[in-house]
Amino acid sequence: MPAAIEMMDSLAIQAAEAAVHAHYPECGGLLLVELDGPAAEVQALMTRVREICASCGAWEIRVAQSEEERAAVWKGRKAAFAAMGRISPNYIVQDGVIPRTALPQVMTEIERLSAQAGLRVANVFHAGDGNLHPLVLYDRRVEGQEGRAERLSFSILELCVKAGGSITGEHGVGEEKKAFMSVMFAEPDLDTMQRVRCAFDPERLSNPTKVFPRPRLCAERPGPYQPHPLETAGVAQFF
Amino acid sequence: MSPSSSNTQQAEAAWDELAAVVGPEHVRPALPGDAVDGVPASRVIEPGTEETLARVLASANRAGLAVVPRGGGTKLDWGHPPRRADLVLSTTRLHRVLEHAWADLTATVEAGCSVARFQATLAEHGQRLALDPLWPERATIGGILATGDDGPLVARFGSLRDLIIGVTLALPDGTLAKSGGKVVKNVAGYDLPKLATGSFGTLAVITQAVFRLHPLPHETRTLTFTASPPAVEPLCELALAVQRSQLAFVALQVRAAGSGPSGLDVGFEGTGAGLDSQERAVLRLAAGVTRADPPPLVWRAREELWRGREPAVTAKFSVLPAELAEFCAMVREVAAPPPSLAWSLVAQAPGVGHLRLEAQTGDSLVVALARLRAGVERRGGTLALLRCPPDVKARLDVWGSPGDSLPLMRCVKAQLDPAGILNPGRFVGGI
Structure with a gap:
């Protein structure tokens, strides 16, 4: 298992090049693959990585020959977000x-x-x-x-x-994404999470408007959401 | 009508309802072998789908029946005995590997699938769930999750909580809830897979789990070193030196006992060239320690701690890696007073292990364990009793100090299982 596999498309490459001159090739996209471990292990596995890349039709395969070259390649990747300002x-x-x-x-x-x-x-x-x-x-x-x-x-x-994925991989759900929680999870899933929330924060003091598309009152009886009789009668609606 | 006959009628009505839900052929009266840690059960129910399992739970909840979820039944005697065990809810029929997305290195499996069968399915595409729990032939996915049993590979691949990425839970009110997903990186919503792991079936019944997978290793190599008792210290020092080095070991364990030799095992995975270079590096660190051939099934050594003379206790401990030698010395000390206690332990990096203590009487076990626990807890560690004679369990809290999180744990329990029907009393603080 590689330590990292990162991908940049041509727009990201252009922006990063303009910002930090990492000497990326001009291409439609590039993949950065990093291995870690004992030197002998890394050497053996890097040969395998090269074979896989070649068999998948890679135009060019470069292996960083020095720590400086490795650092430059990663600097470009890490600078890519900020570099968007260039384009x-x-x-x-x-x-x-x-x-x-x-x-x-x-x-x-x-x-x-x-x-x-x-x-x-x-x-x-x-x-x-x-x-x-x-x-x-x-x-x-x-x-x-x-x-x-x-x-x-x-x-x-x-x-x-x-595609079977998630609305967030590392930054979480705040105000903007809370509406998408209903796209990803069904009502019983959200309700169960709300019950856990109520165990930790019964007064709803911690970021009360975040994560959930519809806040739950913790004083409600634990269990699935019970619609108010007015809702059932179609007289009122819960927003 | 007398109250007792009314109760009997209500109970019969509840069993009839359950039989209707699951099908009468999947309900049977419990046998003596179905008792849970000495507590007799009434019925064993084996639902065939997670929806049916959820409906069984809802019916039991309405009738106020205590439910003990059971997978392979290998760890049913861990924890406190349940206060009641009306219904053993078996996951035996939920045994399918639902999806092995080998190109994505993930798999979805039902809770009742045995670990060994799951691994065999994954191996068809050169993959595995990178952990090695106790008794994999019989232990189920749901069972290892509920009890949080992973094994020596945690040193490299992390614990169960790091490998599980999605879960489906059946709650006592009949809710079936999913959390997590099928992707290896995901922070949408609360992480219920981690909450369910190690909760001993007291919050919900796990019906499905999704795991991140790893490739099977190219090659493996185990280096073993030995020392004569009581000289476990050189092995603990070597274990620490290996952990402090840049060596990429996948598992490391110290085996020690009151009598017989001690051992240190260091496991590696990789290509031949990588293994050779790591072996040379370990041998440089191990100057002065005797190398030996690894005993057979060395990475299942902790299973030996469940076999032997009675009365005995098998406990799980956690200590700082740097304090393992001190822990061994404490065990030796509490086991010393005549009549002396026999002991053996297997401690795995990064600091969790299992200990077996054998004595002439339950009394001497209680005294030794209480002293050992006090010493361990003073240093910030833990000592939980897993397999334990009933008279010892009655006199010693099997879990040890719950710390200051018990009120919070009780709140979580009250939210998910307000009537307290799931495994009542088995967990920390009588949850």
């Missing part, structure tokens, strides 16, 4: 996860959504665990573009869930 005035970065095998299909679909919205999407992400970080590029000064960018980033999240 776009504003961007939204998303955090979604998909099963690793869904990568080709989801990348194609993101490209289609991007074309449809008329906005560029740069991709730089943790390919090894399927954690995507699509960067939706836009210009806030152009009226309506921010809204379109936001909608596009949400469509990408829905795409992740549809």
